[in-house]
Amino acid sequence: MLPATKDGTRIAFITPNIHTTMSYPKHKPFILLLIPVLLLFMMQGCKRPPHSDIGKLLNDKSKNNIYKQLTDEGYTAAVKQILQSKKVALTNPAVIKSFYASEDYEPIFIRDHFVNGDLDTAVAILSRSSVHGLNPKLFHGDEMAALLTKLRDPKAIKTTDEAYQNIARLELMMANALINYANDMQFGVVNPHRIYQRYYTNTLRPDSTSMKKVFAAQDLKAYLDSIQPHSPQYMALQKALTTGYTAPGMTQEETKRILLVNMERLRWKNKPAEPRYVQVNIPAFQLDVMDQGHSTLNMKVCVGEGRNKDFTKSLVRYDDTDMVDHPVRRETPQLTSLINEAQVNPIWNIPVSIASREIIVEADKDPYYLSNKNINVYRDGKLVDDPEDIDWGDPKAAEEYSFKQQPGEQNSLGKIKFLFPNKSSVYLHDTPAKNAFNYNKRDVSHGCVRLEKPLDLARALFGDGEKYNLIEKYMGEDNAKTVDIALPKKVPVYITYVTCWADDAGALQFRPDVYGLDIVLYGNLQKRMLI
Known part of the structure; x- marks a missing residue:
């Protein structure tokens, strides 16, 4: 129903989809004024809010009267010109440009953080980035400090053009530095997916949403403090770095480099979110069941054979050609998954x-090798009755036959294996080759992880009860059949690579770089590190 005047005349309006002639009494001409008034009101509502008076803000702080002559149009033109000419090098130009365009090029950082000294505090924190192993020169703290001093000096800036240039440069440099620093602190400098060929661990990386959070910070010091890693492990390594700690048997430089790569690993967002999970550390040849940050079960493991078995390459004899990853076939991959069942x-x-x-090769040497090892041979999916009669020296034999080792004492997987989905077809398993657990260096497997105490892991995963009792019973039987037992609740497994960490007593533990992954990571960190 259309609105009506007192004399009953109804007024129709024009909409995008309806065309109606407007009727009104000739003695009511004031109604014509309603439309432009309404349109003007609507247009005012769509306008951006006016810019903050940066000129007045700077003049009040510095008493430099040149700032009184500044205009919004002049500053906007200057910042657009700098963005277009790339006079300020931006690491994430698309993010920065889109943000300032959405804010009508308002100088957010100078507006909100110049007068109260927040920018000076931020510059000081950026200039101390070496405490995280990062090169402070990458954040241009000295240049920004000089710009801040110049903006405060009542006589340093003499023209409006110079003022526009200084304000715009400081604003964009601060945005770029804070985003870079926030990315490094929260996500790490290097994307592990890009440098490691056998890295299958979910790892969050910065995006435009996370980057733009720096613009919303009300207190820059509080924000920068909040994004720095505060885990006990990180703090222990950071303390060792800043105090110049030297590990026994190492030089200070080698120690520093090992600390740097492991601090970087701690910055990666790839840790299990769940409070309870299974962790395998490849260089430590160790498995831990972690619960609320503490190990509730620890055991030795054997991992896949690595490329750096004799440690001929190290961070002492670093060569930048080693920054490319060249894994060998048997290396255990880094991954995250969920253990879902035991077989x-x-x-x-x-x-x-x-x-x-x-x-x-062994079958060709000994015709009874396969039967002694309880290995069945199949061709086209059918069991071969007399594998001893096959010519195993024929190069085509590997393509024509498949092999399955049956349960028993000879089985290479032992009495139990723990399954979790992954691209590399690896799992945790028992083994009949117990002697390897007496070695200090246990990179001896084909890629899977061999367990020193598999029954203890079963109890930790399943808990005491019917399912665990069945596992214990079946593992103790001779000639038992294969049985799959699903976990009531899937448990995360995290296979990682850490060569330095603090133990429960706070002492730093170092392990050799068995796969040379420290070398690869260090090579990719060099441009951002304090070398």
Whole structure:
């Protein structure tokens, strides 16, 4: 229903989809004025809020009267010109440009943080980035400090153009430095997915949403303090770095480099969010069941054979050509997944790579090797009755046959394996080769993780009860059948690579770089590190 005047005349309005002739009494001409008034009101509502008076703000602080002559249009033109000419090098130009365009090029940092000294505090924090192993020159703290001093000096800036240039440069440099610093602190300098070929761990990286949070900070010091890593592990390594700690048997420089790469790993957002998970540290040859940040079960493990077995390469003899990752076939991958079941008395489906390089070679030497190892041979999915009659010296044999090792004492997977989805077909498992757990260096497997105490892990995962009792029973039986037992609740598994950490007593532990991954990471960190 259309609105009506006192004499009953109804007024129609024009909308995008309806065309109606407006009727009104000739003695009511004031109604014509309603439309332009309403339109003017609507247009005013759509306008951006006026700019803050940066000129007055700077003049009040510095008493430099040149700032009184500044205009919004003059500053906007200057900042646009700098962005277009790239006079200020921006690491994330798209993010910065889109933000300032959405804010009508308002100088956010100078407006909100100049008068109260917040910018000076931020510059001081950026200039101390070496405490995190980062090069302060990358954040241009000295240049920004000089610009701040110049803006405060009542006589330093003599023209409006000079004022516009200084304000715009400081604003953009501060935005760029704070975003870079926030990215480094919260997500790490290097993206591990880009430098490691066998890295399958979910790792968050910065995006435009996370980057733009720096603009919303009301207190820059509080914001910068909040984003710095505060875990006990990080703080322990940082303390060692800043005090010049030297590890026994190492030089100070080698110690520093090991601290730097492991601090970087701690900045990566790749840690399990759950309070309870299984962690395997490859260089430590160690598994821990972690609960609320503490190990509730610890055991030795054997991991895949690495490329740096004799440690001929190290961070002492660093060569920047080593920044490219060249994994060997047997290396255990870094990954995260969820353990979903245990297979008791497992069958080992022998991979083609192992069959061709090892199984067939041994079968060619000894016709009874396969039967002694309880390995069944299949062709086109059918069991071969007399594998002793096959010519295993034939190079095509690896392509024509497949192999499965049956449950038993000879089975390479032992009595139990723990399964979790992953691209590399690796798992945690028992082993009959117990002697390897007496070695200090235990990179001896084909890529899977061999467990020193598999039954203890079963109890930690399943808890005491019916399922654990079945596992214990089936593992103790001879000639038992393969049984799959699902976990009531999936447990995260985190296979990682850490060569330095603080133990429960606070002492730093160092382990050799068995896969050379420290070297790869250090090579990629060099441009951002304090070398």
